[in-house]
Amino acid sequence: MIVYFRLMRMKDDEKKEALFEATVKLVNEIGFVSSSVSRIAKEAKVSPATIYVYFENKEDLIVSTYIDIKLKMSKAILENFDPTLPIRDILRNVWFIMFDYISNNLKYHKFVEQFSSSPYGTLVEKKVVEQYFDPLINVLQRGVEQKIIKKVNFDILSAFMWYPITILANPRLCENFELNEENIETAFTLAWNAIKL
Amino acid sequence: MIVYFRLMRMKDDEKKEALFEATVKLVNEIGFVSSSVSRIAKEAKVSPATIYVYFENKEDLIVSTYIDIKLKMSKAILENFDPTLPIRDILRNVWFIMFDYISNNLKYHKFVEQFSSSPYGTLVEKKVVEQYFDPLINVLQRGVEQKIIKKVNFDILSAFMWYPITILANPRLCENFELNEENIETAFTLAWNAIKL
DNA sequence: GTCTAAAATAAACGATCATTCATTTTTGTC
DNA sequence: GACAAAAATGAATGATCGTTTATTTTAGAC
Numbered sequence A, B: 001m002i003v004y005f006r007l008m009r010m011k012d013d014e015k016k017e018a019l020f021e022a023t024v025k026l027v028n029e030i031g032f033v034s035s036s037v038s039r040i041a042k043e044a045k046v047s048p049a050t051i052y053v054y055f056e057n058k059e060d061l062i063v064s065t066y067i068d069i070k071l072k073m074s075k076a077i078l079e080n081f082d083p084t085l086p087i088r089d090i091l092r093n094v095w096f097i098m099f100d101y102i103s104n105n106l107k108y109h110k111f112v113e114q115f116s117s118s119p120y121g122t123l124v125e126k127k128v129v130e131q132y133f134d135p136l137i138n139v140l141q142r143g144v145e146q147k148i149i150k151k152v153n154f155d156i157l158s159a160f161m162w163y164p165i166t167i168l169a170n171p172r173l174c175e176n177f178e179l180n181e182e183n184i185e186t187a188f189t190l191a192w193n194a195i196k197l
Numbered sequence C: 001g002t003c004t005a006a007a008a009t010a011a012a013c014g015a016t017c018a019t020t021c022a023t024t025t026t027t028g029t030c
Numbered sequence D: 001g002a003c004a005a006a007a008a009t010g011a012a013t014g015a016t017c018g019t020t021t022a023t024t025t026t027a028g029a030c
Helices: A013-034 A037-044 A048-054 A058-078 A087-104 A106-116 A119-123 A126-145 A154-161 A163-168 A181-195 B013-034 B037-044 B048-054 B058-078 B087-104 B106-116 B119-123 B126-145 B154-161 B163-168 B181-195
Strands: none
Touching: A013 A037, A013 A048, A013 A058, A013 A106, A013 B013, A013 B119, A037 A048, A037 A058, A048 A058, A058 A087, A058 A106, A058 A119, A058 A126, A087 A106, A087 A126, A087 A163, A087 A181, A106 A119, A119 B013, A126 A154, A154 A163, A154 A181, A154 B163, A154 B181, A163 A181, A163 B154, A163 B163, A181 B154, A181 B181, B013 B037, B013 B048, B013 B058, B013 B106, B037 B048, B037 B058, B048 B058, B058 B087, B058 B106, B058 B119, B058 B126, B087 B106, B087 B126, B087 B163, B087 B181, B106 B119, B126 B154, B154 B163, B154 B181, B163 B181
C-alpha cells in the first residue's frame, strides 16, 4: 500500500510567542478580569479565533503562558549552574543571577506572582513546575547532609532562602530596595545567617 | 429659622458585612474574573442593585473589602501588643499571634495575597495600610538603634521578619509546614538569626 | 501553476457583564 | 395610623464576554 504524505501547513511559533507576550503584558496592566480574549488577540495582532488554533481555551492560554515563563526562568537561572562550588557560593551565585534575571524581566516576575496567588495557581501541579528548579533544592539538601545548613523543614529553608528574593525584587513591595550589588550582598548575608548551622 | 430633622433610614451594617464576606468567599473560590456583581449579590442574599447603595461600584466593593480586612488584621495583631518587653520577645509574640490569626482566618489571608498581587493592589496607597502596623515597624527601628538588629535597609528586614510568615502560613506554598508551636518556634529562630546583629 | 490541508479570520452565537432606573418596602418620628 | 426619606429591589440597559462556524488565505509538495 502506498501512502501519500502531504506536509501540513506549520503553526507559526512567532504567533504563539506573540500571544504569550500579549497575555503577560495585558494581565500585568489590567489583570485577569479585563484581559479578554479579544483584547489579548488585538494586542498580539491576530484574530480572536486564531487563539483557538493554538490553545484549547482562554484558561489554557493563561496556564500555558505561566508554564512557558517558569521554563524560561529555570533555564536562565540554571544556565551557568556549577554544583562543584562550595554551597554558600552556589547559593550566593543563584541570588545574583535571579536578581539579574528578574530585574531584566520584571513582567514575567509580576505575571507569575499574580498567577500563583489567583485560583489559576491551583490548576498547575506545584511539583511539576518545582522540578524545573530541582538542582537548587538539591543544594539545600546537600547543605543539610554536610551539616552546613540547619536541619529543619524544607518549607522553612525555602521561606528564607528563595522567597525573600521574590519579595525584594518586587518594586511595589520594596520601593526602597535598590537592586545593586551591595544591597543584594547584604540581603544574601541575612538569608545565609538564617539557614546556616 | 426652624429646621426640621427627620431621621433617615439607616444602612444595615450586617448587610455590608455580608457583602464583605461574600466577596472574600467568591474571590477566593473563583477569582476576580468570575466574581461578578450578580454572583456576589446572590452569595450575600441581596439584590445586585443593593450593592450600589453601599458601594460606588464593583471596584469600590473589592477595595473596601481589602481595607476592611487589613484593619481587622492589624487590630487582632496589635490587641495584646506589649512594647515594654525585650525586642526579641515582642517579635516572637507577634509571630505566634500572626500565625494564630491567619490559621483561624485563612480566607482573609488568601484574599489579601490575591488582591495585593493583582492590579487592584496599585489602587491602595501602600503607606495608608502600612500605618495600621506602625508599632511593628517601630520595634525594628528600636532594635536597630539599640544595636540588637542589623542596620540595613528596612525592606530587607521586613523580607526576613514579616514576609516569611505570609509564606509559611500559606498552605498552598508550604504544604509540609504544619502550624504547630514547635515549627513556628523553629521558623522564628531562623528569622531572628537573619536580622540580629 | 495546481492542489491540499491546515492556518487564519470575520462574523455571529447566546450568555453574562456592570450599572441604572422606576418602583416598592422598610424604618422611625410624629 | 400617616408621613417622609432612604433602603431595597426586579427588570432592563447596552456592552462585552468566551467560543463556534463558515469561509478565505496561505504554505509547501508535486
